Amino acid sequence: MEGKGTIVIILFVLYFQSFLCSSQDFDFFYFVQQWPASYCDTRQSCCYPTTGKPNEDFSIHGLWPNYNNGKWPQNCDTASSLDISQISDLKKRMEKDWVTLACPSGDGMKFWGHEWEKHGTCTSLDEHTYFESALDLKNKANLLQHLKQAGIQPGNFFTMESMKRAIKEGVGYEAYIECNVDTQGNHQIYQVYMCVDKSAKNFIECPILPRGRGCGSRVEFPSLSHHSG
Numbered sequence: 701m702e703g704k705g706t707i708v709i710i711l712f713v714l715y716f717q718s719f720l721c722s723s724q725d726f727d728f729f730y731f732v733q734q735w736p737a738s739y740c741d742t743r744q745s746c747c748y749p750t751t752g753k754p755n756e757d758f759s760i761h762g763l764w765p766n767y768n769n770g771k772w773p774q775n776c777d778t779a780s781s782l783d784i785s786q787i788s789d790l791k792k793r794m795e796k797d798w799v800t801l802a803c804p805s806g807d808g809m810k811f812w813g814h815e816w817e818k819h820g821t822c823t824s825l826d827e828h829t830y831f832e833s834a835l836d837l838k839n840k841a842n843l844l845q846h847l848k849q850a851g852i853q854p855g856n857f858f859t860m861e862s863m864k865r866a867i868k869e870g871v872g873y874e875a876y877i878e879c880n881v882d883t884q885g886n887h888q889i890y891q892v893y894m895c896v897d898k899s900a901k902n903f904i905e906c907p908i909l910p911r912g913r914g915c916g917s918r919v920e921f922p923s924l925s926h927h928s929g
Contacts, residue, residue: 726765726773726822728907729896731837733758737854737924738890739801741882747803751795756854756924758843760798761891762815763834763900765822768907773822782813786827793835825900833900841894841903846870847921855923860915863889873903878912879919888920 736754740746748754766772787794800811812831820830850866852858860877867875876893890913895906 726898727768728766728898728904729823729900730762730764730766730910731834731841731894731896731903732761732764732891733838733841733843733894734761734891735759735889735921736799736801737922738880738882738888738920740924741888741922742880743883745803746801747805749795749800750805750807754799754801754924755796756844757797758838758841758892759801760834760838762819763830763837763896764819766908770908770911774818776822778817780817780821782809782816783827784809787812787831790828790831790835794831797835797838798831823900830900837894837896837900837903841871843867843870843892852921854921855925857886857918857920860917860919863919863921867892871903873905876906876909876912877915877919878910879915880913882920882922886920887916887918888922889915 736746736759737756764772784791794812795808798808798812800806800808802811816827816830820827823830825833846869847853847863847866849870850862852863852866864875864877871894873894877889878891878893879887880890882888893906893910893912895904896902897904
């Protein structure tokens with residue numbers, strides 16, 4: 701029995717070490733922000749969160765660990781679920797900058813829990829650091845301000861080239877822009893992917909671009925002011 705017990709302990713240690721390696725074994729992050737008006741201006745529409753209509757600004761979708769070969773880890777610790785007490789001091793910032801638009805209306809907890817369980821558990825970051833890092837990256841990127849400085853305001857159509865150029869000049873690194881299609885069939889800016897190093901602090905050039913829905917040469921930058929939610 702003693703020999704069997706020793707084997708069980710060794711197997712557990714090996715499993716734990718394997719988990720630790722897998723939860724930190726990635727090459728970079730995709731930091732993904734979405735444009736709320738484009739999320740809402742589709743056939744499926746949207747529901748504003750229980751905290752009310754969001755600001756007309758980019759909102760965080762997630763901070764996703766990825767490999768250089770285009771694959772990614774996910775759900776690395778099925779026993780880890782979101783503990784709101786760990787991020788209670790960030791809740792106001794998250795309600796403003798990490799908005800849920802899914803129906804029915806929610807308070808964000810389900811969305812944030814999904815992001816932590818699917819992506820956050822595959823990093824070496826604890827809950828608080830993971831969410832705070834994403835919030836800080838949003839402020840650092842400051843996408844809307846850079847677009848406005850280039851004369852790109854919500855409510856109009858612009859060339860994809862001008863939008864990419866404005867972001868690169870503002871942030872210092874190239875972004876990947878994903879589009880979706882509005883109810884009239886127009887391509888509109890939906891999500892912006894920036895690449896971040898493993899510390900979750902610094903933007904970098906993307907080792908590989910994501911496989912998202914492409915955009916035409918001319919895209920809509922819709923305004924949320926025309927949507928009732």
